[in-house]
Amino acid sequence: MIRFYNTLSRNKQTLQPVQEGKIGIYACGPTVYDYFHIGNARVFLTFDVLRRYLQYRGFDVTFVQNFTDIDDKMIKRAAELQISVDELAERYIRAYREDTEALGVLPADYHPRATHHIPQIIAFIEKLLEKNLAYELEGDIYYHVASFPSYGKLSHQNLDELSLGARVEIDARKRHPMDFALWKKEKPGEPSWESPWGRGRPGWHIECSVMSMVYLGNTLDIHGGGQDLIFPHHENEIAQSEGVSGQPFARNWLHVGYLNINEEKMSKSLGNVLTVRQLVKEINPLVLRFFMLSAHYRSPINFSGEHLEQAGKALERLNTLLYKLQERLGRVAEGVPSAEEEELLDFLEASRERFVETLDDDFNTAEGTAVLFELARKTNTYLDRFPEQKQNVLEPILKFYKEVNDIFGFLKMGPEAVSVLEKEVEELISTREKARSEKNWALADAIREQLKEKNILLEDTPQGVRWKFLDRENEKS
RNA sequence: GGCGACAUAGCCAAGUGGCAAGGCAGAGGACUGCAAAUCCUUUAUCCCCGGUUCAAAUCCGGGUGUCGCCUCCA
Numbered sequence: 001m002i003r004f005y006n007t008l009s010r011n012k013q014t015l016q017p018v019q020e021g022k023i024g025i026y027a028c029g030p031t032v033y034d035y036f037h038i039g040n041a042r043v044f045l046t047f048d049v050l051r052r053y054l055q056y057r058g059f060d061v062t063f064v065q066n067f068t069d070i071d072d073k074m075i076k077r078a079a080e081l082q083i084s085v086d087e088l089a090e091r092y093i094r095a096y097r098e099d100t101e102a103l104g105v106l107p108a109d110y111h112p113r114a115t116h117h118i119p120q121i122i123a124f125i126e127k128l129l130e131k132n133l134a135y136e137l138e139g140d141i142y143y144h145v146a147s148f149p150s151y152g153k154l155s156h157q158n159l160d161e162l163s164l165g166a167r168v169e170i171d172a173r174k175r176h177p178m179d180f181a182l183w184k185k186e187k188p189g190e191p192s193w194e195s196p197w198g199r200g201r202p203g204w205h206i207e208c209s210v211m212s213m214v215y216l217g218n219t220l221d222i223h224g225g226g227q228d229l230i231f232p233h234h235e236n237e238i239a240q241s242e243g244v245s246g247q248p249f250a251r252n253w254l255h256v257g258y259l260n261i262n263e264e265k266m267s268k269s270l271g272n273v274l275t276v277r278q279l280v281k282e283i284n285p286l287v288l289r290f291f292m293l294s295a296h297y298r299s300p301i302n303f304s305g306e307h308l309e310q311a312g313k314a315l316e317r318l319n320t321l322l323y324k325l326q327e328r329l330g331r332v333a334e335g336v337p338s339a340e341e342e343e344l345l346d347f348l349e350a351s352r353e354r355f356v357e358t359l360d361d362d363f364n365t366a367e368g369t370a371v372l373f374e375l376a377r378k379t380n381t382y383l384d385r386f387p388e389q390k391q392n393v394l395e396p397i398l399k400f401y402k403e404v405n406d407i408f409g410f411l412k413m414g415p416e417a418v419s420v421l422e423k424e425v426e427e428l429i430s431t432r433e434k435a436r437s438e439k440n441w442a443l444a445d446a447i448r449e450q451l452k453e454k455n456i457l458l459e460d461t462p463q464g465v466r467w468k469f470l471d472r473e474n475e476k477s
Numbered sequence: 478g479g480c481g482a483c484a485u486a487g488c489c490a491a492g493u494g495g496c497a498a499g500g501c502a503g504a505g506g507a508c509u510g511c512a513a514a515u516c517c518u519u520u521a522u523c524c525c526c527g528g529u530u531c532a533a534a535u536c537c538g539g540g541u542g543u544c545g546c547c548u549c550c551a
Contacts, residue, residue: 010481028551036551043551073549155546161479162547204549226551227482233550256551257482258544265545294500295490300483300544310489310501317500320514358491367491370499380515384508441510448512459513466514 002057002360004222005298007230007253008154012362015252017221023059024216025051026250028208028225028233029111031068032092033077035275038288038303039259039266041103043226045289046256046297048105050222052407053359064215065108067093069115071204075190085191089113099276103285104409110215114207117214118193121202124210124244125182125195133243137173139185139198145178148239154253155231180236182206205236209244212237218245224254257300259292274303283308289410290315293365314373318401319412321376323468324383325398332391341393344382348397351375355404365408372404387462425456429465432458 002015017023027047030036036044044065051063068074069089078088097107114121125141128134134143145151145159152158162178171177181203186192192199212220218241225234234253241249258265261272279288291311295301337345351371358367379397383389405411432447448458451467459466 030551031549040551071549155480157480157547228546228550231480231546232548258551260544263544267550291489298482299490302489307489307501313502314489314500317514324514364491367498370491373499377516381517384516436510439510445511457513460509460511461514462508468514 002054003362004252004254005362006251007255008250010156013252015221017059018217018219018251021058021060023054023061023221025054025061025063025222025224026208026212026216026220027063027065027108027223028229029065029067030092030096031071031073032089032096033073034092035095035277036099037266037273037275038261038279039226041099041105041276041288042259042292042301043256044100044105045103045292047224049293049365049407049409050254050363052106052409053363056403056407057356057360062110062216063108064110064112064212066208066211067096067111067113068204068207069093069113070191070201086115089115095277099280102280103276104289112211112215114202114211115191117207117211118202120214121206121210122183122193122195124206124240127244128182128240131243133239134182135175136197139200140181141183141197142174142179143182143236143239143243144175145180145239146176148243150242151178151239152235154235154238157231178232180205180232182240205233206240208233209237209240209249213241213245218247218249220250222252222254223250224252224256227255227257230255255298257296257298260300260302262304263302284312286410286412287312287315289408290369293408293410294369296362296364296366298362315410318372318376320468321379322398322401322411322413325379325394325401327466328383328389329391329394329398332394333388335390337390337393341382341390344378344393345396347378348375348400352400352403368404368408372401375400425451425454429458429467433465436460 003012004015005011006013015023025047027043029044030040047063047065051061054061067089070085074085074088078085081088083091093111093113100107125134128143129136129141132144133147134141136142152162159176159178183195183197183200183206184203185197186199186201190201192201212223223234223237230253238249260266261274264270264272266273276285279285287308291303291308292301294311294314351374355368355371358364358371375397382393401411402413405413428447428451432444435441435443435447451458452470455470456467457470459468
């Protein structure tokens with residue numbers, strides 16, 4: 001039984017797909033007017049892992065994430081750069097693909113763009129007009145919030161309360177101060193499309209209603225984004241979509257908590273906006289992944305160099321184990337597992353169950369990582385205590401970590417984990433081994449230092465010398 | 478003014494009624510030529526005050542503090 005905290009009901013709720021075995025997810029994507037920042041990254045990452053997890057749990061997942069490629073910010077930025085809005089979109093969609101790839105975020109099944117769905121948007125607005133949920137005002141079309149009775153149900157506010165606090169300048173022509181634009185009349189020099197109401201462009205909220213329903217149907221299983229989208233964006237989407245379909249728009253509303261930088265909200269005025277583009281030049285993106293997944297998705301997290309460093313060291317612990325496992329698998333013994341080995345295998349099974357259990361419960365990736373560490377300790381103990389390990393013990397453990405990594409994606413797996421050294425380096429190591437056997441510690445230590453310069457760390461173990469590449473990127477933060 | 482979230486060890490962070498996960502840092506020990514890695518041991522009056530209960534970090538009431546939303550914002 002999979003449960004999520006639903007913003008709409010303010011409770012954890014069992015996931016009951018509209019169609020058995022299938023899950024449709026729509027996550028609000030970026031406005032492609034600039035490189036995305038690490039707050040965006042947290043949302044992308046959360047939904048990436050969520051989607052992988054639901055696949056792991058056997059669902060046929062369709063994941064849709066839009067690109068907002070036309071709005072005020074797009075127009076303003078394109079003007080600044082003296083390029084067309086379309087060129088701007090192309091540029092930053094490309095950047096999005098590059099940066100998400102660096103983070104290990106997989107592409108969605110669909111990345112629809114607002115400007116590619118203008119006819120559907122127009123048709124949708126026409127339906128809202130037919131149903132008297134919208135009205136025309138001098139070439140603009142507005143949604144009339146007062147005609148949608150449950151307006152405010154997602155953010156749990158009512159229209160009176162909202163109006164009271166409204167600090168925004170009230171447009172007296174509108175029927176209600178909270179009425180929002182579905183269609184904006186053309187302005188000179190701005191991109192526009194033909195419509196029954198003259199040339200113009202879509203408002204911001206309408207694209208998500210339209211595209212989510214085009215790709216996923218009237219009722220989505222999961223819809224979400226950053227917490228700041230709850231109001232007004234998602235509230236407005238509900239008004240639009242339910243206004244047209246008469247059916248619940250989304251069964252589960254998931255909202256990802258904020259990411260602050262050094263205890264401060266990220267904002268342009270504070271000048272502390274950190275883009276992923278910048279960050280991945282300085283740090284290992286897998287550490288960022290680990291860092292973000294080691295807190296619950298709904299909790300606010302605070303990004304800082306110190307926290308990232310802690311995360312890097314913790315992750316290193318898991319990677320060290322994986323390295324050891326792969327290395328030892330090269331010289332394992334055959335045979336039936338002993339009682340102690342059986343115990344470890346039982347613990348492995350219990351870990352797998354606990355992992356699933358905790359992720360099933362509102363996607364608790366934080367506790368999920370704890371499971372990995374506990375198994376790591378048990379496995380390390382086994383590796384320490386027995387000079388020889390069995391394949392039928394090590395292999396299932398490694399397999400579990402691989403499974404987990406297909407979901408979390410922050411572990412260092414695969415061939416690069418155990419790679420081949422240059423001949424020259426191998427010679428240095430064997431020279432050092434000879435020196436050590438002759439108790440020539442000075443030479444041995446000198447060679448160790450020399451290799452450290454080359455980013456290779458030597459470790460002398462009872463099983464012989466072992467080496468690994470230092471992850472230099474981890475040290476920066 | 479309205480709505481809401483959070484407060485757990487030096488730091489990060491799980492845990493929604495039954496002896497307080499996990500990571501980082503620290504201390505002690507084992508192993509080691511020295512390191513590294515690893516293992517063992519150790520580190521918490523769960524913000525305060527009341528209440529409910531056999532039992533509360535967890536539920537209820539009050540207080541204090543931090544933050545967010547109500548305006549484009551992930």
